Amino acid sequence: MSMKANMIVDKDFQIGEVDPRIYGSFIEHLGRAVYGGIYEPGHSQADEQGFRTDVLELVKGLDVPIVRYPGGNFVSGYNWEDGVGPLEQRKKRLELAWRTIEPNLFGLNEFMDWCRKANTQAMMAVNLGTRGPDQARELVEYSNHPSGSYWSDLRISHGYKEAHNIKTWCLGNEMDGPWQIGSKTAVEYGRIACETAKVMKWVDPTIELVACGSSALSMPTFPEWESTILEHTYDHVDYISLHQYYGNRDNDSANFLAQSLGMDKFINTVIATADYVQAKKRGKKKINLSFDEWNVWYHSNAADRKIEPWTVAPPQLEDIYNHEDALLVGCMLISMLKRADRVKMACMAQLVNVIAPIMTANGGAAWKQTIYYPYMHASVFGRGTVLVPLIKSPKYDAKDYTDVPYLEAVAVHNEQNSEVTIFAVNRHLQEALPLELDLRSFGTSRVIEHIVLENDDLKAANTLDAQDQVKPHTGGNAAVSGSGQVQAVLAKASWNVIRLKLAD
Ligand code: AHR
Numbered sequence: 416m417s418m419k420a421n422m423i424v425d426k427d428f429q430i431g432e433v434d435p436r437i438y439g440s441f442i443e444h445l446g447r448a449v450y451g452g453i454y455e456p457g458h459s460q461a462d463e464q465g466f467r468t469d470v471l472e473l474v475k476g477l478d479v480p481i482v483r484y485p486g487g488n489f490v491s492g493y494n495w496e497d498g499v500g501p502l503e504q505r506k507k508r509l510e511l512a513w514r515t516i517e518p519n520l521f522g523l524n525e526f527m528d529w530c531r532k533a534n535t536q537a538m539m540a541v542n543l544g545t546r547g548p549d550q551a552r553e554l555v556e557y558s559n560h561p562s563g564s565y566w567s568d569l570r571i572s573h574g575y576k577e578a579h580n581i582k583t584w585c586l587g588n589e590m591d592g593p594w595q596i597g598s599k600t601a602v603e604y605g606r607i608a609c610e611t612a613k614v615m616k617w618v619d620p621t622i623e624l625v626a627c628g629s630s631a632l633s634m635p636t637f638p639e640w641e642s643t644i645l646e647h648t649y650d651h652v653d654y655i656s657l658h659q660y661y662g663n664r665d666n667d668s669a670n671f672l673a674q675s676l677g678m679d680k681f682i683n684t685v686i687a688t689a690d691y692v693q694a695k696k697r698g699k700k701k702i703n704l705s706f707d708e709w710n711v712w713y714h715s716n717a718a719d720r721k722i723e724p725w726t727v728a729p730p731q732l733e734d735i736y737n738h739e740d741a742l743l744v745g746c747m748l749i750s751m752l753k754r755a756d757r758v759k760m761a762c763m764a765q766l767v768n769v770i771a772p773i774m775t776a777n778g779g780a781a782w783k784q785t786i787y788y789p790y791m792h793a794s795v796f797g798r799g800t801v802l803v804p805l806i807k808s809p810k811y812d813a814k815d816y817t818d819v820p821y822l823e824a825v826a827v828h829n830e831q832n833s834e835v836t837i838f839a840v841n842r843h844l845q846e847a848l849p850l851e852l853d854l855r856s857f858g859t860s861r862v863i864e865h866i867v868l869e870n871d872d873l874k875a876a877n878t879l880d881a882q883d884q885v886k887p888h889t890g891g892n893a894a895v896s897g898s899g900q901v902q903a904v905l906a907k908a909s910w911n912v913i914r915l916k917l918a919d
Contacts, residue, residue: 421851422850424853430753430801436583438477440483442765444489445732454466455467470773479794483585490541493542499557505520514725523539524575527579542587544587554566583622584615586625591630601639604627608652632681646692653700660711664713670816673815675749719732741868741910744763774877796838802826833917834863838911852900852913854899855899860916861916865889866914869907891913901915
């Protein structure tokens with residue numbers, strides 16, 4: 416087998432525009448995401464509202480366009496009213512999804528203030544576990560109605576004269592999962608989601624709604640669930656959600672890195688199912704995809720089983736990510752870019768401390784996990800038009816996947832900046848992969864930089880005491896070899912960002 420890959424892209428062969436919201440993230444009331452993560456009054460770096468400015472700086476480095484809130488499983492037992500109004504009147508609650516105490520010191524209005532400081536927008540979820548249309552429409556009224564009604568005037572009395580104008584709303588969370596508070600059959604969920612969607616849009620017709628898809632590709636009800644719930648909600652919703660987490664539980668890294676092929680399959684099947692319902696409805700509207708939970712999640716599973724219930728903000732889901740996790744995250748980002756025509760929103764789950772690119776110590780430092788880097792590179796450089804990647808790559812067979820290409824890659828053309836950026840992962844764990852890039856119609860270009868994330872140790876990680884064990888360098892060897900031709904050697908087990916400036 417020859418270890419060499421070829422990739423052809425042409426500026427006229429396009430997949431679609433990148434919706435910047437595919438670089439979204441997620442803050443749930445879970446573990447130390449809120450308390451000790453984005454919010455820690457008394458911390459030396461906290462601002463006057465208790466928001467950690469060191470964390471805000473790291474969030475801004477990711478250029479996150481949208482953040483989902485307040486859950487996750489948490490939302491299915493949440494009374495949003497508990498989180499608004501004077502702090503001293505807020506109730507402490509038993510939180511059943513994660514078995515903690517929720518102090519409600521941070522809620523909707525604090526989150527919206529935090530979003531403004533983080534230069535991001537909110538994607539708000541409503542509780543369809545223990546609640547329904549009534550509380551959802553009241554929440555939209557509280558958040559988005561200007562004034563002159565009970566809930567909008569209550570917001571004003573809480574110090575928020577201007578409406579928050581939250582545009583994107585999730586109709587519940589993972590309602591197919593037996594672990595969910597108030598989980599439902601597809602018909603039960605389809606009905607309540609439809610009725611909730613109607614009244615939410617009657618309060619504010621400018622909002623967009625996301626219906627809950629299956630909690631994972633492996634759910635036994637997939638894709639029947641998608642088909643049934645969309646038949647109920649098609650006329651009232653705009654997106655369907657997908658969630659997927661991966662792990663390397665058997666310590667089989669070749670198989671682990673192949674898992675984004677499952678993500679490709681998941682995305683393509685949800686698109687096919689959404690289009691099937693559109694056809695049945697004789698509808699004009701395409702239902703697009705919101706991949707609003709995705710990441711690697713498994714390192715913390717054993718530790719989480721030992722956590723005592725009913726404490727405030729215990730260290731739950733604190734995966735410490737290693738180099739190979741960053742590679743799979745890179746592959747997952749490429750998977751979503753390859754369907755930029757239909758994946759319009761996505762949220763890396765989550766943002767701080769809880770399965771997150773950013774970690775903090777209570778009262779101490781904040782630092783970047785390995786997965787921060789591919790996420791940041793894609794978000795900062797992956798804006799523009801995704802081009803159809805024609806790829807010839809050597810392949811391998813893994814335990815669960817066959818014909819896995821060593822090269823996973825995609826190209827994004829940013830016309831405004833006259834740049835083309837290639838994101839590429841070499842999945843080969845022992846060998847470098849020579850890559851010939853044919854950019855045809857783009858003609859002359861120069862390499863701005865070739866960023867590489869590589870490490871001899873797949874398990875190397877960044878920790879409080881060693882925050883820079885894994886970090887990218889710009890010493891990649893991509894070079895122009897002729898008009899429209901670029902060559903590079905991708906290091907074994909590496910994430911690569913090849914940035915090209917096009918001649919005017
Ligand atoms: O992101 C962690 C959890 O994973 C979310 O609360 C839930 O939606 C999913 O199962």
